[in-house]
Each structure stands twice: as C-alpha cells, then as structure tokens.
Amino acid sequence: MSVPAVLAAIRQAEAQAGRPPGSARLVAVTKGQDLPSIERCVLPFGSFPLGEGRAQELRDKAAVRPDLEWHYIGTLQRNKVKYLRPVTLVHSIEAVWQAEAIAQAAQGWGRAPDVLLQLHNGEAQKHGLSGEELPGALREVQATGLTVRGLMLMAPEFEGLGDAERDARLLALFTDTARRAHDLGLSELSMGMSGDYPLAVRAGATLVRVGRSLFS
Numbered sequence: 001m002s003v004p005a006v007l008a009a010i011r012q013a014e015a016q017a018g019r020p021p022g023s024a025r026l027v028a029v030t031k032g033q034d035l036p037s038i039e040r041c042v043l044p045f046g047s048f049p050l051g052e053g054r055a056q057e058l059r060d061k062a063a064v065r066p067d068l069e070w071h072y073i074g075t076l077q078r079n080k081v082k083y084l085r086p087v088t089l090v091h092s093i094e095a096v097w098q099a100e101a102i103a104q105a106a107q108g109w110g111r112a113p114d115v116l117l118q119l120h121n122g123e124a125q126k127h128g129l130s131g132e133e134l135p136g137a138l139r140e141v142q143a144t145g146l147t148v149r150g151l152m153l154m155a156p157e158f159e160g161l162g163d164a165e166r167d168a169r170l171l172a173l174f175t176d177t178a179r180r181a182h183d184l185g186l187s188e189l190s191m192g193m194s195g196d197y198p199l200a201v202r203a204g205a206t207l208v209r210v211g212r213s214l215f216s
C-alpha cells in the first residue's frame with residue numbers, strides 16, 4: 001500500500017457510509033520511520049498530521065521539521081511531557097494527571113495542544129479510561145484549561161476469530177465509541193489503524209491513524 005492507496009480506501013469508506021469526502025482525515029503514523037522515509041513516502045502526497053508514539057523520537061524529528069504538524073499518539077509518562085512542545089494534538093490522554101502536566105508545561109510554551117481522551121478497549125492490557133470514568137475525566141481535563149476535542153480508541157486484536165466475526169466486533173466497538181463521543185458532545189474520533197481503518201471510517205472516525213500501510 002501507499003498513501004494514495006490508503007486515501008482511496010478512506011474515500012471509498014466515506015462514500016459507502018454516506019459521509020462527505022474529507023470528513024475522515026489521515027494521521028500518518030511515522031513512529032520508527034526516519035525523516036528521509038517520511039519525506040519520500042508521505043509528504044509528496046499532501047500535508048497530513050504526523051503521529052508519533054515515542055516522545056524523544058518526536059522531539060528529534062520535530063526539531064528538524066518544525067514546519068510539519070505533529071500529533072502524539074503514544075503512552076505518556078510524566079518525565080516525557082516536556083517533549084510534547086511541538087505537538088498540536090495529543091490523542092492518548094488516559095489519566096487526568098497527564099492533562100494537568102501538559103497544561104502546566106504549556107504555560108511555558110505559550111500555547112497548548114488540544115487533547116483526545118483514550119477509551120479503554122475492554123482488553124486485559126490496561127490503557128485508557130473506562131466508559132464509567134469518561135464523564136468525570138472529561139470535566140477534570142477541561143478544568144485544566146486544555147480543549148478536549150474527542151475520543152481515541154485502540155481496537156483489540158481479536159485474535160483467533162474469523163474475518164467476519166472480527167469485523168463485526170470491531171464495527172460494534174467503533175460504533176459504541178462514536179456514540180459515547182456524541183453523548184459527551186465531542187466531535188473528533190481517532191480510531192482505525194492499518195488493519196481496520198475502513199471499518200472505523202464507516203463507524204464515524206474523523207482521524208484514522210495509519211502507519212505500516214504507508215511505508216510497505
């Protein structure tokens with residue numbers, strides 16, 4: 001695949017869902033890719049936000065290309081918050097202290113990134129806020145002064161299921177996430193990766209985080 005092929009698949013899924021073209025945006029996930037690869041495989045095809053999942057790697061690349069739009073999509077540790085200065089959107093807030101730390105650091109930066117709240121996906125690996133925690137966390141994160149734009153979901157692998165069963169489970173999970181965002185009055189939905197982004201677009205994703213498919 002390549003950026004044009006992924007964009008075509010996004011457009012096709014938008015059309016199938018009766019959504020306007022461009023209502024789902026590609027976040028090009030560039031973690032583990034060096035700048036020459038990004039400049040060769042991504043940048044010729046348009047200006048996309050670039051999603052990084054490791055804070056130092058983000059810092060190093062953004063220092064060379066501050067002209068690009070950088071998003072942070074990874075797990076956030078307290079001592080790494082200082083590296084998020086170039087970021088315009090943090091997808092992966094899963095604890096109120098993370099938002100507080102970003103808001104505090106942002107006072108020194110002169111501007112603050114917007115954020116998404118990461119929803120737990122039901123898997124044993126514990127990342128994200130549960131559905132029950134979400135409304136309270138939203139209020140507390142908003143109280144930090146940061147703007148909460150929406151929700152982020154990382155879907156489980158659903159290993160051992162057939163394709164049809166897996167797709168049905170994913171679609172149900174994406175649709176549930178979209179409903180939760182709607183109920184909270186949040187408009188951005190970051191969901192869908194290389195293996196499942198057309199399904200995510202069908203369920204209402206506004207940001208799809210695709211990595212491997214852009215570089216293979």
Ligand SMILES: *Cc1c(COP(=O)(O)O)cnc(C)c1O
Binds near residue numbers: 029194210211212
């Ligand atoms: C790596 C990563 C992606 C992209 O996954 P691919 O399978 O490479 O498309 C999306 N979201 C998060 C949070 C990631 O860490």
